[in-house]
Amino acid sequence: MGSGAAHLHLGKLNLSILRDFYRREFLECIDKCVGTKALVWDDGLTGPFGLIAEASMLKEQHEVERMFRLEASGLPSSNVQNIIFITRPRLNLMEIIAQCLLSEEMKGGFVRKEFYLVFVPRKSLLCEKKLKEQGVYGSFASVEEFNLGLIPFDSDLLSMEMEEAYRECYLENDFTSMFFAAQSLMTIQALYGSIPYIYGKGDCAKQVVDMMRRMKMEMGSVEPQITPQIDNLLIIDRTVDLLTPLLSQLTYEGLIDEVFNITNTNVKLPPEKFTTAEEKKNAKEESLSEPKKFILNSADELYAELRDKNFNAVGIIVSRKAKTITAEFDERHSAKTVGEMKQFVSKLPHLQAMRASLGIHTSIAELIKEFTDSDGFLDSLRCQQELINGIDTDKVNSYIEDCIARQENLTKVLRLICIQSLCNDGLKPKVLEYYKREIIQTYGFEHLITLSNLEKSGFLRPHSARTYQAVRKTMRLIVEDINEQTPTDIAYVYSGYAPLSVRLAQTLARPGWRSITEVLNLLPGPKVEEVQQIPMGLRKRRASVTSSQSSMGEQKLTLVFFLGGVTQAEVAALRFLAQQDDGGTDYVIATTSIITGSRLLKALQEKIE
Amino acid sequence: CKILRSYTLEHIEERARLLEDATNCFHRCKNDFAVKQTEEQVKLMRIQRRLEDDSGRSYADLSLQATLHQLILERNSAWVERLRKDFKVPDKRFWILKINALAYGEDWVELERF
Numbered sequence: 001m002g003s004g005a006a007h008l009h010l011g012k013l014n015l016s017i018l019r020d021f022y023r024r025e026f027l028e029c030i031d032k033c034v035g036t037k038a039l040v041w042d043d044g045l046t047g048p049f050g051l052i053a054e055a056s057m058l059k060e061q062h063e064v065e066r067m068f069r070l071e072a073s074g075l076p077s078s079n080v081q082n083i084i085f086i087t088r089p090r091l092n093l094m095e096i097i098a099q100c101l102l103s104e105e106m107k108g109g110f111v112r113k114e115f116y117l118v119f120v121p122r123k124s125l126l127c128e129k130k131l132k133e134q135g136v137y138g139s140f141a142s143v144e145e146f147n148l149g150l151i152p153f154d155s156d157l158l159s160m161e162m163e164e165a166y167r168e169c170y171l172e173n174d175f176t177s178m179f180f181a182a183q184s185l186m187t188i189q190a191l192y193g194s195i196p197y198i199y200g201k202g203d204c205a206k207q208v209v210d211m212m213r214r215m216k217m218e219m220g221s222v223e224p225q226i227t228p229q230i231d232n233l234l235i236i237d238r239t240v241d242l243l244t245p246l247l248s249q250l251t252y253e254g255l256i257d258e259v260f261n262i263t264n265t266n267v268k269l270p271p272e273k274f275t276t277a278e279e280k281k282n283a284k285e286e287s288l289s290e291p292k293k294f295i296l297n298s299a300d301e302l303y304a305e306l307r308d309k310n311f312n313a314v315g316i317i318v319s320r321k322a323k324t325i326t327a328e329f330d331e332r333h334s335a336k337t338v339g340e341m342k343q344f345v346s347k348l349p350h351l352q353a354m355r356a357s358l359g360i361h362t363s364i365a366e367l368i369k370e371f372t373d374s375d376g377f378l379d380s381l382r383c384q385q386e387l388i389n390g391i392d393t394d395k396v397n398s399y400i401e402d403c404i405a406r407q408e409n410l411t412k413v414l415r416l417i418c419i420q421s422l423c424n425d426g427l428k429p430k431v432l433e434y435y436k437r438e439i440i441q442t443y444g445f446e447h448l449i450t451l452s453n454l455e456k457s458g459f460l461r462p463h464s465a466r467t468y469q470a471v472r473k474t475m476r477l478i479v480e481d482i483n484e485q486t487p488t489d490i491a492y493v494y495s496g497y498a499p500l501s502v503r504l505a506q507t508l509a510r511p512g513w514r515s516i517t518e519v520l521n522l523l524p525g526p527k528v529e530e531v532q533q534i535p536m537g538l539r540k541r542r543a544s545v546t547s548s549q550s551s552m553g554e555q556k557l558t559l560v561f562f563l564g565g566v567t568q569a570e571v572a573a574l575r576f577l578a579q580q581d582d583g584g585t586d587y588v589i590a591t592t593s594i595i596t597g598s599r600l601l602k603a604l605q606e607k608i609e
Numbered sequence: 610c611k612i613l614r615s616y617t618l619e620h621i622e623e624r625a626r627l628l629e630d631a632t633n634c635f636h637r638c639k640n641d642f643a644v645k646q647t648e649e650q651v652k653l654m655r656i657q658r659r660l661e662d663d664s665g666r667s668y669a670d671l672s673l674q675a676t677l678h679q680l681i682l683e684r685n686s687a688w689v690e691r692l693r694k695d696f697k698v699p700d701k702r703f704w705i706l707k708i709n710a711l712a713y714g715e716d717w718v719e720l721e722r723f
Contacts, residue, residue: 405702406709407674433642441696444672445650448643 007299011155035081038066042087047264089124098134149184158590165592166564170457182211193228202237202525231556238564241500246597249569253307273363308572310484393424418459426461449606467522490573502573509585565595681710
């Protein structure tokens with residue numbers, strides 16, 4: 001289909017079907033107005049939409065002449081017939097839209113223009129009311145909604161890009177995002193067939209499953225007449241495993257995300273490393289200081305190989321690749337016959353692409369290495385390792401104390417304290433109060449609210465029943481001797497710690513959850529198990545040829561949906577499981593958003609002006 | 610207890626009164642820790658106000674740590690000691706703070722004296 005998305009159909013589940021579905025819906029939505037158009041984008045949506053419909057395609061085929069950002073300063077002048085606002089349902093954005101409309105009217109009412117409004121993913125009464133209050137609601141020719149659910153990020157990764165989902169569910173008790181999650185799962189089932197087995201753990205997981213059941217009843221007997229392509233659905237609520245995202249990720253992609261924040265598969269990096277001396281001379285001052293943008297996905301062959309490796313293994317792979325490429329380039333000297341020359345030339349574009357991507361990743365790896373070699377990172381990593389091993393978790397940790405005294409980044413301090421709290425099943429009241437007092441005195445009184453938010457959402461809590469030790473043992477969360485170069489266990493993604501969430505998925509695939517009933521009872525939230533009856537005619541026949549890779553045998557496909565976010569390291573761990581021959585299961589991962597510990601905690605912090 | 614947020618946003622000196630209201634709210638929901646912290650904050654704000662009157666410099670919106678930092682820079686050791694005692698600042702954090710502040714102010718003579 002469209003360019004730039006060729007990698008999507010390579011996975012076990014052809015995700016370009018989903019992408020095309022959303023794209024069709026979106027185009028239908030904007031094609032409703034006839035004539036030339038300008039799209040006005042809410043900043044938070046440009047990234048996700050870029051993954052669905054490229055700007056160039058919109059311009060060429062759908063009469064989209066201009067694209068603007070939604071800004072309080074109003075709209076740049078243009079002579080298009082239609083202006084379409086595309087926005088999330090947020091009150092502050094409604095105000096900006098109202099301002100834009102009013103200033104547009106001031107500029108000249110007689111220019112014939114039509115205004116449209118598209119809400120993503122859903123209209124909201126409150127927002128419509130706001131627009132009415134501002135007296136501009138009537139100016140819209142129509143108000144639509146476009147239901148964008150799971151956005152395909154990669155051949156095995158889908159995200160709803162709802163950063164606030166965790167905060168909304170556990171702090172504000174607002175479960176709208178769970179409704180969207182359920183809805184997007186229904187979309188998936190409409191496209192890929194009903195999923196026969198549904199498992200889940202946690203409060204929100206139960207909610208989503210209940211909502212799905214209700215939606216199914218509302219649809220009545222209209223079942224999707226497709227042979228199910230997905231065998232299992234596993235819904236994991238983030239509260240089941242809060243510890244994992246707080247730890248420092250140690251995979252290549254995870255580290256890039258921790259240090260530079262990947263948004264919608266794009267990452268912005270400081271430019272110094274990526275410009276050659278020659279370019280520097282030519283480029284103007286300003287373009288040098290601008291961060292450079294890279295797209296990170298499996299379309300880049302080298303990145304696909306590197307992304308999920310432990311960072312300690314990245315250097316070796318990069319240097320080995322560099323050698324093979326140089327060797328292949330050197331083949332041109334040995335090429336004698338015309339035939340050989342021809343063969344070499346045909347390989348050339350591929351080689352050049354490889355060399356370019358090798359250059360980029362060498363530079364990125366250097367940047368990451370600077371970070372991982374810093375004392376701050378190493379010390380905090382050591383501290384984390386001590387805590388997850390349960391060493392002195394019920395005392396005030398002297399490293400954390402030092403960090404506060406040195407006024408290090410508050411998020412880092414909070415992350416460590418939360419890890420301690422989770423590894424100790426809550427802190428002793430005295431210890432907890434000591435930390436809180438230190439933070440308030442050092443960073444200011446306003447953080448009292450952040451602290452109480454963390455307590456409400458389960459990250460910090462006073463002492464309660466001991467469960468961590470038991471869970472750690474049965475689920476083998478700590479693995480002593482891991483091999484970072486050629487891993488044998490998922491624990492490599494955190495250099496010795498296996499994410500609980502992924503262990504749950506692993507156990508579900510084999511030998512099944514019945515073997516860990518006790519652990520499941522220790523973890524918070526209810527357990528869900530459901531079977532959706534699939535009509536006889538649609539059932540997968542044994543050894544059927546539904547997928548082209550029939551040679552793989554009876555590989556099952558499991559969709560793992562993380563409510564409240566997933567880290568790149570967990571994704572890496574699931575991909576690792578999928579590659580194991582004896583695992584018997586392939587994974588597609590869906591999530592409300594891709595998180596790092598810092599982003600998760602930041603969403604819970606209170607912003608004070 | 611959420612009422613607190615709106616109070617923190619207010620700008621004028623009336624904040625102290627609003628915070629006292631908040632203290633009452635915390636009392637009612639038996640959040641002892643928050644009560645104590647809010648009271649201390651009020652106390653800190655009052656002291657900052659007094660310091661401001663004395664020296665003419667602004668201390669508003671600084672945390673205790675930042676206030677101490679500034680006072681050390683100004684070599685106002687009387688108040689430093691008093692704040693340290695009143696708010697029970699742990700020794701370790703205080704010494705790190707003091708060394709940093711002295712180094713920042715390039716007060717090498719004072720630093721020698723440790």
